[in-house]
Amino acid sequence: MQRLQNFKPLFLSLLAAVALSACEGVSETSSASDASQVVTPTEGSTSSGGQCASGDLCLALKIVAYSDGTSPVIDSRTAEDIVSRINGVWSQCGIGFRLEDFQAVEPKNVGLAEIPQNMSELPQIRGTLQSSNQLLVVMTDGWGSAGNINDSGADAWTTLPGYPPYGAVIDEPVARNANIIAHELGHYLDLLHIQNRSNLLSPVVGASSRGLSSGQCSTARATAQGVFAPMLRS
């Protein structure tokens, strides 16, 4: 179910880290970040709280942040800020996300490894934390020795429609990167990678990777209204 296909190395000379992105194309896709778009909440700002704009298709979101008991990977305020930024990207498709549930979870308390080590743990993470009527995004602690899943260079893994349990699993180094999470939500809504750096579904996501075509919007909206209809809110 989770065979890797089509490894495509992308060498980005200006970046400190060489980004390697793998896309499975069947059940699960992964993404790498150039880490140039780390989002930090603005001090003292009044976040709109991760709400959908009126008129947009509105999908309920559950964000789970791994925690050691005192400091989660992100806090609820940061989660709201990230969702608002994600909505700024997805508004071009008339799609929004509502942060309906935020949980800081100690993984050991729910039978999960504190530091995920292996791809095989992804379905377990999703299956343990999933909700029947909310999209799931999990921010884990850094994976493995190289800080990414299976030393693949990928920072985030999301299952495509048709391959439950569903969920985007985001590695700690990119947990504040709104473009990366918006990209993963694109996979969630059945979008595959496009070799265009200005597109949100570029395999390597940068600060300018925010575009979506009308065809991508149509696919995403149809998926929201189909497979994920239970997640829709009015």
Ligand SMILES: [Zn+2]
């Ligand atoms: Zn991707």
